Amino acid sequence: MNGSCTEKMRLVVIGNGMAGLRTVEELLACAPDRYEITVFGAEPYGNYNRILLSAVLCGEKQLADIFINTRQWYADNGITLHAGADKAVARIDRARRQVLAEDGTVADYDRLLIATGSDAIKMAIPGHDYVGVNTFRTIADVNAMLAYATPGKQALVLGGGLLGLEAANGLSQCGMTVTVIHNHADLLNKQLDSSASKLLQAELERRGVQFKMQARLQGLVGDGGQHVRAAQFDDGTALACDLFVMAIGVQPNITVAKAAGLACARGIIVNDAMQTSDAWVYAVGECVEHRGNTFGLVAPLYGQAKVCAQHLAGHSTAQFVNPPMATKLKVSGIKLFSVGDFQGNDQAEHIFFTDPVQGIYKKLVVKANQLVGAVLYGDTADSAWYQELVEQQVNVTPIRDRIIFGKA
Ligand SMILES: Cc1cc2nc3c(=O)[nH]c(=O)nc-3n(C[C@H](O)[C@H](O)[C@H](O)COP(=O)(O)OP(=O)(O)OC[C@H]3O[C@@H](n4cnc5c(N)ncnc54)[C@H](O)[C@@H]3O)c2cc1C
Known part of the structure; x- marks a missing residue:
């Protein structure tokens, strides 16, 4: 940067996945002219909705249906996309503020965003490297x-x-x-x-x-x-x-960040502003560790993206707060939901509803007058309401006797 007020800063993004690109979208919405943006992605396409891979596998969707941002979108927004295995970032040179890709492509940055996601865990049993x-x-x-x-x-x-x-x-x-x-x-x-x-x-x-x-x-x-x-x-x-x-889980992909000397534990350690141990370097997504937590669902990552974009835009005191996780299974015809502390303990009160004929089961966990967790199977119509009660730590005493029957 030469200090001219018309010159844009350079933002480099490592990882062309759901969290990294959501951050870029949020940034374009709140500070469209602030950065010259370059994205490196190890997969050879634009950005896609990973969640929908399940729908592709079972034939409910085609691959073409799951792209969020096509290559044309990057071009239309003035973003340079380097995508493909040879464009995977091999090294970050923090002293020079540069990233270097496998094929030798180099990009200078004023701010760096690491969004390298997770790697699927492959169990190291005998035969794990067979074809198939x-x-x-x-x-x-x-x-x-x-x-x-x-x-x-x-x-x-x-x-x-x-x-x-x-x-x-x-x-x-x-x-x-x-x-x-x-x-x-x-x-x-x-x-x-x-x-x-x-x-x-x-x-x-x-x-x-x-x-x-x-x-x-x-x-x-x-x-x-x-x-x-x-x-x-x-x-x-x-x-x-x-x-x-x-399908035994994922581990945060911290290889490049760790080699660059950024503080890492299970994930890349970030503060509430999604800033790493280097003030010029931010990180979002499944690669991060925030207050001891790592992530496996997209909702909190979108929260991280919003906070990070606001800080990158240079005008924020926003802080990332990790919400309670809710679970849904994407198998059509099977309705299940869980949120919060659904197991409970001795101090918790458990409220049940079962209808074996209809295959419905509900369990709510109340602790100190608050709903702290829920499991629903067969009827999930009230899942959003229960999730709100958990997140907002509502005193449920006035509705305690009918809460199991739902909002209506
Ligand atoms: C089949 C499936 C179903 C899912 N279903 C759900 C669901 O129902 N609900 C839900 O909330 N979540 C679901 N998830 C999880 C969700 O997809 C992830 O939480 C989300 O994609 C993580 O986003 P991310 O950007 O952190 O990582 P990713 O989307 O994995 O993106 C990281 C990207 O960085 C790239 N990368 C890594 N290293 C480098 C490098 N050195 N240089 C350049 N690029 C690099 C990777 O290739 C990858 O493209 C599902 C995941 C899968 C696989």
Whole structure:
């Protein structure tokens, strides 16, 4: 920068995903002329809605439907996009305020935004690198899975969390025979209590998905060549497969930030303004750690994006506050929701409603006159209302006797 008031500052963004680009959109809305923006993305496209990969896998959407910003959008907004594996940023030179991509492309910055997201965890069991062993994170992953997705073929999905169940549903909809392998007695054990989990499992079984619960996976066996053929368990059993999908969680992608000497723990450490340990460098999304928390859902990331954009715009005292997480499963016809502390403890009061005929189960957790958590299965019409009560820490004493029946 030469100090001229007409010259724009240079903002470089590493990571062309949902959080990084939401920040850019927010910035364009509040300070359209402040920066010359350059975006580096390791995937070879514009920005897409990762959430909708589940819908692509089960055939409800086409890839073309899930793009948020096409390459034309970047051009129309004067943004330079470097996208593709060779454009992945290999190094940040903080002394020179430069980023360097794999192919040698260099960009200077006045402000840097790191939004490198997460990497899917691949369990380091014997055989994990066979062909046919996949994760579920990117368009490339979905294309790789769809290449196997023909009726009669067998898929094993490791992980009974949200991602694993959405993968299992998608592959099953494609006609594959699918078994979910889970290390716990309950599906979605981080989001549901045992009663709701059992209802969910029964519904998925009715739809043809099979389960191996409380399973201890020992390793994968090949077909004699490079391809996966079966999974072996420590109870001596084995399950055959053509495709093995690992959906056991993500870890923040901090490689480049850490190598640049930015303070990192599980994620890149940021303050309430989404600023890293270097005042010129901001970070948002699943790559960050804020007050000890890392992130796996998009709603808080959009909150981060708003706060970060306001600070980048240079006129803000906004602070990021992490809201309570709400969960939904994107499997059509299955309604479930959970928010907050749905397990409760001895000091909490639990309110239940069950209608076995209709397959409805509701549990509310009240502590010190406030609703602190909820699990709903089968009827989620009041989910937004319960979430508001939790977030706004409303005193529910006046509605305590009818709160389980919902807002109406
Ligand atoms: C199948 C699926 C379903 C989901 N469903 C839901 C849902 O229902 N609800 C919900 O809230 N969330 C859902 N999520 C999670 C949600 O998609 C993520 O929280 C969100 O995408 C994270 O955004 P991000 O920008 O932090 O990371 P990402 O969207 O992963 O973007 C990070 C980008 O940075 C790029 N990158 C990494 N390193 C570099 C580098 N060195 N140089 C250049 N680029 C780099 C990556 O290639 C990637 O494109 C789902 C995720 C998946 C995979």
